[in-house]
Structure formats: C-alpha cells, structure tokens
Amino acid sequence: xxxxxxxxxxxxxxxxxxxxxxxxxxxxxxxxxxxxxxxxxxxxxxxxxxxxxxxxxxxxxxxxxxxxxxxxxxxxxxxxxxxxxxxxxxxxxxxxxxxxxxxxxxxxxx
Amino acid sequence: xxxxxxxxxxxxxxxxxxxxxxxxxxxxxxxxxxxxxxxxxxxxxxxxxxxxxxxxxxxxxxxxxxxxxxxxxxxxxxxxxxxxxxxxxxxxxxxxxxxxxxxxxxxxxxxxxx
Numbered sequence: 103x104x105x106x107x108x109x110x111x112x113x114x115x116x117x118x119x120x121x122x123x124x125x126x127x128x129x130x131x132x133x134x135x136x137x138x139x140x141x142x143x144x145x146x147x148x149x150x151x152x153x154x155x156x157x158x159x160x161x162x163x164x165x166x167x168x169x170x171x172x173x174x175x176x177x178x179x180x181x182x183x184x185x186x187x188x189x190x191x192x193x194x195x196x197x198x199x200x201x202x203x204x205x206x207x208x209x210x211x212x
Numbered sequence: 213x214x215x216x217x218x219x220x221x222x223x224x225x226x227x228x229x230x231x232x233x234x235x236x237x238x239x240x241x242x243x244x245x246x247x248x249x250x251x252x253x254x255x256x257x258x259x260x261x262x263x264x265x266x267x268x269x270x271x272x273x274x275x276x277x278x279x280x281x282x283x284x285x286x287x288x289x290x291x292x293x294x295x296x297x298x299x300x301x302x303x304x305x306x307x308x309x310x311x312x313x314x315x316x317x318x319x320x321x322x323x324x325x326x
Binding site: 136143144145146147148151189191199200201202203204205 | 245247253254255257260268270300302314315316317318319320
C-alpha cells in the first residue's frame, strides 16, 4: 500500500458546485497534514494545513480523521480558477520526509 | 520576504553531460529538500539537506548528488544525464524548528535531456 493515496480524478465540475477530495495515509504515526495546490507546470503552493479539529479558509474546508487515516478537502462554490491539481502531504515530522500524494486533478467548467 | 529561489529556470543538456541546479532557501530556513517531478507524475523525493549535512536521500542512483553550503543554499548535481532525467526539479525549504513543518517551494528548474 502506498504511503499516501489520492484519487487522481479528474473531477470535472460546473462552476458553483461543491467538490470533495479524500486522501488516505498508511502510517498512523503521521503528525502533520497539508493540502497543496499545483497549477500546470508550476510549483506546488500551500493551500492549507489540516488540523485535528478541522479548519476552514473561505470556501475551503479541511478535515482530518485519524481513526480512519484520511484527510479531506471540501471546496464550496467552485470557481474556474480553482482548476488545478490538489496534492495531499503527510509528514511524521522530525527526520522524516514529507510524503506527497500523486494529486487529484480538478477541472471547473462554465 | 524573498521566497525560495532556484536557478536556472530552464536547462537543456545532452545525454551523458552533467547538470547543476541551485537553490536558495527562505531566509532563516536551514533545511532544503529536492524533489523530481517528471511530466504527468507525482513528486519524487530526491535529497534532504539540513545544517549543511545530507540527512536523507530518496531511491535515486548515486549520480544524483548535492550539497548544502554554510549559507544554507544548496546545489543538486546530476551526472551522466539520461533522457529520463528530463523533469521539473523542485527545491523546498523549511525551518525545522518551526512547528507544523510547512515547506515552501521554489518555482523549479526544468531540465531537458536530449
């Protein structure tokens, strides 16, 4: 089983839709969780950290489920500009390397 | 505050040559990661430098090497280039003493091997 798994998609949604992505991780010792956004041929950029209590930033909501070992990202009222690949990142901290999922592709169409 | 800077932006080399990529982390960040992202694929961890030392390396052959300088900038060297080394090479920095382990990426260096 891969350390971090994501559905590659693409998720093809109309503007205004709500879309959710999940990311599962295999190591229960994982401590830090993040969502990054990567536009085509660009570097990944931090979208948001994921906290145990869940957190929200505008139209974006991130949740962590430690029991089932997954994190989720919910995007409400999708915009055309949300079209990108969303990368899940899991880290055990310390001397461990942050591990990236392969990413989930989102396409928002008019 | 300046972000992570990488150079060159684009590099074209022929098979068998050597490539050198450079990275300057965010001021105050002591750790530098290098990742390879081949077209259409995910990020593959290459190397991690912290406080001038190589701390970990990914599943890549020894012809991928690098170093970190006293000012925490870093260099990635790829020897005996092969066609499949063509990829986006991303450098990321973070401050290991800062909680959350958030890493920030440079814009990357596109390496094309012909």
